[in-house]
Amino acid sequence: MTQDNGSNLLKATNEDTSGPFFPIYFQDESLEDLTVLGPGIVGAPSGQHIILCGRVLDRHGNLANGVLMEFWQANAKGIYNSPDNLGHPDLDPWFNGYGRLRSASGEYKFCTIMPGASDNRAPNITITLFSDGISRIVTQVFFEGHKANETDPVLKSLGTDDQARLIARHGGHTDGGAEIYLLDIVMAGANETPFFDDFES
Amino acid sequence: MTQFGRQLGIGPTDNTSDQRTPRKPLRLIPSVARESFVPVVPARYVMRTHEWDMTRIAPGRPRGDGTPIEVKGTLRNENGTPIRDALIEIWNANHHGRYRHVEDASGLQLDENFFGMGRVVTDEDGNYCFWTISPGAYLARPDIGRWRPKHIHLSVSGGSARLITQMYFPDEPNNASDPMAILMGDGFENNIGKPYETSDLDVDEGYRFDIVVGGRNATFFE
Numbered sequence: 001m002t003q004d005n006g007s008n009l010l011k012a013t014n015e016d017t018s019g020p021f022f023p024i025y026f027q028d029e030s031l032e033d034l035t036v037l038g039p040g041i042v043g044a045p046s047g048q049h050i051i052l053c054g055r056v057l058d059r060h061g062n063l064a065n066g067v068l069m070e071f072w073q074a075n076a077k078g079i080y081n082s083p084d085n086l087g088h089p090d091l092d093p094w095f096n097g098y099g100r101l102r103s104a105s106g107e108y109k110f111c112t113i114m115p116g117a118s119d120n121r122a123p124n125i126t127i128t129l130f131s132d133g134i135s136r137i138v139t140q141v142f143f144e145g146h147k148a149n150e151t152d153p154v155l156k157s158l159g160t161d162d163q164a165r166l167i168a169r170h171g172g173h174t175d176g177g178a179e180i181y182l183l184d185i186v187m188a189g190a191n192e193t194p195f196f197d198d199f200e201s
Numbered sequence: 202m203t204q205f206g207r208q209l210g211i212g213p214t215d216n217t218s219d220q221r222t223p224r225k226p227l228r229l230i231p232s233v234a235r236e237s238f239v240p241v242v243p244a245r246y247v248m249r250t251h252e253w254d255m256t257r258i259a260p261g262r263p264r265g266d267g268t269p270i271e272v273k274g275t276l277r278n279e280n281g282t283p284i285r286d287a288l289i290e291i292w293n294a295n296h297h298g299r300y301r302h303v304e305d306a307s308g309l310q311l312d313e314n315f316f317g318m319g320r321v322v323t324d325e326d327g328n329y330c331f332w333t334i335s336p337g338a339y340l341a342r343p344d345i346g347r348w349r350p351k352h353i354h355l356s357v358s359g360g361s362a363r364l365i366t367q368m369y370f371p372d373e374p375n376n377a378s379d380p381m382a383i384l385m386g387d388g389f390e391n392n393i394g395k396p397y398e399t400s401d402l403d404v405d406e407g408y409r410f411d412i413v414v415g416g417r418n419a420t421f422f423e
Contacts, residue, residue, distance in 0.1 A: 012415025
């Protein structure tokens, strides 16, 4: 096992690109719609149903086909289903907050509930992207119209233009009552989405 | 004020990397928000009992073309703690360099006895093991004659450990020109499987590939 010089930590395995052929076979529909518990099961997580949708675009404005997207969020009361919160009274047993989808075209649609605000944060969803050409990039998306956006530490750490690139626009609602939010993620170029460094932070 | 972290590199001769790699440096996450960036993937035991043996499509079926190999290793975080109950999703091209994927338009030969996708879960000591067919290299850039060296894709998820990586093979002529290998620099060595003797096994070659999930994201597990 290799070790970093001067450190007791093991040297991490390099991240590498998923390539273009992440198997569709590994798709799990229960991770694409977190408002549904499973076929034939009565019940639902607490909270306002929302649909977060949009496009993932490359440097030339073309759709980033074959992108793998992962989502992580708090429940409607702002509690994450993390080991630190084990036994927390506000955990929702019907919601664990992790989602995943692979988009063949680069357009995406993720059905979930509106996360609650937690610990002086505005409601947000962490998005991880894997695709051909990159290994892994991470960002956080916020929702138009939330007052807490003005004081959120992540948004405040960015300039005004970059803030706008992370705030999903409200786009009406479905007949079923889900609120629609729209966000394009631009991987590179003029209108590039801000991405975050979770190794050096 | 925005504070900046790493600037991601663009893989040489990789058009997709040029199109998709962020040009601005990554932003540092304010410390009060750091934990919110740590996804916790629930334990997912989604695998079929036979999937550890990718050398054939189902028990009793003939083996795919090419060389059957074993790949095994231990999954740990940077502190050396084994990560158990993690799902490893595996995919690799067949002996001819073709993926059984609807978007693989290479026209290379499919193998009726090779599926090329499988899943295993790490045991309580973080160990994993699977069999597959040694993948073929394939011509990724016909216009400039650049090949993708033989490689196996592995996607690891469990607790807050999340890593997509590739295992490469030692002494392959195409390793040196691979864009991702070039970006890894000297660290590329860590992504090469270490050969071991398999005379007592029903495979022809064995490769040890220990995986270390880095970063503070691997803090939570189990």
